[in-house]
Amino acid sequence: xxxxxxxxxxxxxxxxxxxxxxxxxxxxxxxxxxxxxxxxxxxxxxxxxxxxxxxxxxxxxxxxxxxxxxxxxxxxxxxxxxxxxxxxxxxxxxxxxxxxxxxxxxxxxxxxxxxxxxxxxxxxxxxxxxxxxxxxxxxxxxxxxxxxxxxxxxxxxxxxxxxxxxxxxxxxxxxxxxxxxxxxxxxxxxxxxxxxxxxxxxxxxxxxxxxxxxxxxxxxxxxxxxxxxxxxxxxxxxxxxxxxxxxxxxxxxxxxxxxxxxxxx
Amino acid sequence: xxxxxxxxxxxxxxxxxxxxxxxxxxxxxxxxxxxxxxxxxxxxxxxxxxxxxxxxxxxxxxxxxxxxxxxxxxxxxxxxxxxxxxxxxxxxxxxxxxxxxxxxxxxxxxxxxxxxxxxxxxxxxxxxxxxxxxxxxxxxxxxxxxxxxxxxxxxxxxxxxxxxxxxxxxxxxxxxxxxxxxxxxxxxxxxxxxxxxxxxxxxxxxxxxxxxxxxxxxxxxxxxxxxxxxxxxxxxxxxxxxxxxxxxxxxxxxxxxxxxxxxxxxxxxxxxxxxxxxx
Numbered sequence: 001x002x003x004x005x006x007x008x009x010x011x012x013x014x015x016x017x018x019x020x021x022x023x024x025x026x027x028x029x030x031x032x033x034x035x036x037x038x039x040x041x042x043x044x045x046x047x048x049x050x051x052x053x054x055x056x057x058x059x060x061x062x063x064x065x066x067x068x069x070x071x072x073x074x075x076x077x078x079x080x081x082x083x084x085x086x087x088x089x090x091x092x093x094x095x096x097x098x099x100x101x102x103x104x105x106x107x108x109x110x111x112x113x114x115x116x117x118x119x120x121x122x123x124x125x126x127x128x129x130x131x132x133x134x135x136x137x138x139x140x141x142x143x144x145x146x147x148x149x150x151x152x153x154x155x156x157x158x159x160x161x162x163x164x165x166x167x168x169x170x171x172x173x174x175x176x177x178x179x180x181x182x183x184x185x186x187x188x189x190x191x192x193x194x195x196x197x198x199x200x201x202x203x204x205x206x207x208x209x210x211x212x213x214x215x216x217x218x219x220x221x222x223x224x225x226x227x228x229x230x231x232x233x234x235x236x237x238x239x240x241x242x243x244x245x246x247x248x249x250x251x252x253x254x255x256x257x258x259x260x261x262x263x264x265x
Numbered sequence: 266x267x268x269x270x271x272x273x274x275x276x277x278x279x280x281x282x283x284x285x286x287x288x289x290x291x292x293x294x295x296x297x298x299x300x301x302x303x304x305x306x307x308x309x310x311x312x313x314x315x316x317x318x319x320x321x322x323x324x325x326x327x328x329x330x331x332x333x334x335x336x337x338x339x340x341x342x343x344x345x346x347x348x349x350x351x352x353x354x355x356x357x358x359x360x361x362x363x364x365x366x367x368x369x370x371x372x373x374x375x376x377x378x379x380x381x382x383x384x385x386x387x388x389x390x391x392x393x394x395x396x397x398x399x400x401x402x403x404x405x406x407x408x409x410x411x412x413x414x415x416x417x418x419x420x421x422x423x424x425x426x427x428x429x430x431x432x433x434x435x436x437x438x439x440x441x442x443x444x445x446x447x448x449x450x451x452x453x454x455x456x457x458x459x460x461x462x463x464x465x466x467x468x469x470x471x472x473x474x475x476x477x478x479x480x481x482x483x484x485x486x487x488x489x490x491x492x493x494x495x496x497x498x499x500x501x502x503x504x505x506x507x508x509x510x511x512x513x514x515x516x517x518x519x520x521x522x523x524x525x526x527x528x529x530x531x532x533x534x535x536x537x538x539x540x541x542x543x544x
Contacts (some may be wrong), residue, residue: 044516052430052431053430053431054427070434075431075432075433076431076432076433078431080428082428085425085428087424087425088299090475091299091424092299092474092479092480092481092483092484093424093480094474094479094480094481095480097480097482101417101420101421101424101425101428102432104432104433108433119427151480153478153480169428173432
């Protein structure tokens with residue numbers, strides 16, 4: 001039986017009196033790869049921040065059927081890669097030290113596993129892998145094909161490599177859900193391709209549910225199985241085939257994206 | 266004899282207490298520098314000046330009032346930053362001048378500068394008593410143990426506060442704990458180089474070690490080594506040259522930093538961090 005990993009119901013968020021998100025509702029099934037598209041300023045990041053407990057909202061957000069208002073007990077098990085991490089260029093940490101920051105203490109893992117079992121989700125991944133922490137870090141780096149970078153200093157990496165390190169950091173705790181917020185915006189095409197390969201692998205081989213926002217419609221068409229299209233409100237949510245065969249929707253999206261683009265320059 | 270210095274009890278105490286202080290300052294400094302709080306130590310020690318004056322004014326042992334005033338000031342500043350969105354450097358300036366202002370005010374009311382006050386301003390590591398040495402060792406052990414225990418949380422929190430919050434870390438609480446440990450570290454270290462030079466011990470060994478281009482663990486070890494070396498060598502050198510230990514220690518740290526910068530410029534150590542490719 002497949003379980004709902006994420007349920008967003010009637011979520012609204014306002015900033016200084018104006019609505020940034022207006023009654024958005026959608027579900028994500030366990031194992032899904034949901035692509036969220038929408039122009040800049042559509043509220044994708046704001047929505048993610050609400051899911052992650054970093055933003056106040058009205059409505060309900062459930063993770064694996066469980067609602068948590070102030071601090072959701074399952075948040076530590078969500079992997080999150082933001083658009084850009086601002087860190088000191090000279091930060092004295094190696095790639096493997098950064099990935100290891102993602103590790104959760106054993107106590108927290110057991111607590112979360114208990115919560116998950118109580119809400120009817122059989123979560124055995126954590127129990128299955130009680131490897132040593134250093135093995136977990138290496139395994140996560142192997143998944144993103146950066147094993148040979150483990151001792152490099154973090155400031156020496158390129159933008160695309162950095163985002164892969166941050167994915168590894170999100171993966172190292174065996175997340176039950178991975179949220180990627182435009183992870184490769186502005187990264188060169190070659191690196192993007194490698195990155196997409198990694199996303200596919202994580203979803204198919206590691207069976208991790210992914211919610212991924214992107215401007216790259218082509219990539220979404222290739223990788224996602226479901227698509228949500230939003231600009232403050234949700235315009236569409238459903239199977240990818242349905243989205244890409246709906247010419248009107250595509251046109252609206254492309255036009256609003258173009259407008260935003262013109263507006264920005 | 267070159268080693269006769271080690272025979273004197275005041276030297277032994279100074280070297281032992283100085284090394285302990287060197288260790289906690291560099292450990293604490295790693296996080297302070299990375300969080301762009303480099304001058305936080307200065308702010309705390311100026312606050313401590315206010316605390317010491319309060320002690321001298323009221324007749325309470327000045328070290329206790331210094332601890333109390335600095336920690337309260339630091340917590341106040343954290344709160345101020347959080348609730349008013351005053352930027353970090355401005356908040357540090359507020360703390361610094363208000364601490365020093367109160368100090369000057371109380372000193373003038375007490376009847377001017379005294380020997381005690383001078384030893385706090387410029388350090389007096391060779392004048393410490395057995396009790397002071399034990400106190401410094403005890404507090405240093407406590408500070409070092411707390412920082413070692415909290416190292417993972419502090420590192421994650423320093424690197425990316427938001428991610429640390431999402432992964433279940435109580436960031437606000439950690440911030441308060443961090444500020445309290447920083448306060449204790451600074452007040453304990455005042456005896457070594459004095460209020461006016463405390464930032465040197467917190468900042469210099471750390472920026473030097475960060476230039477080496479290593480990972481976190483190695484950077485921390487390098488920083489502690491540089492710090493302890495500067496203190497031990499500084500105390501011994503000041504004895505032979507008849508100079509103030511605090512100034513000697515600080516100038517040795519500066520010399521190591523300059524030498525490291527030179528070596529890096531000549532390409533002898535570390536890779537220069539390349540400019541990040543356009544994202």
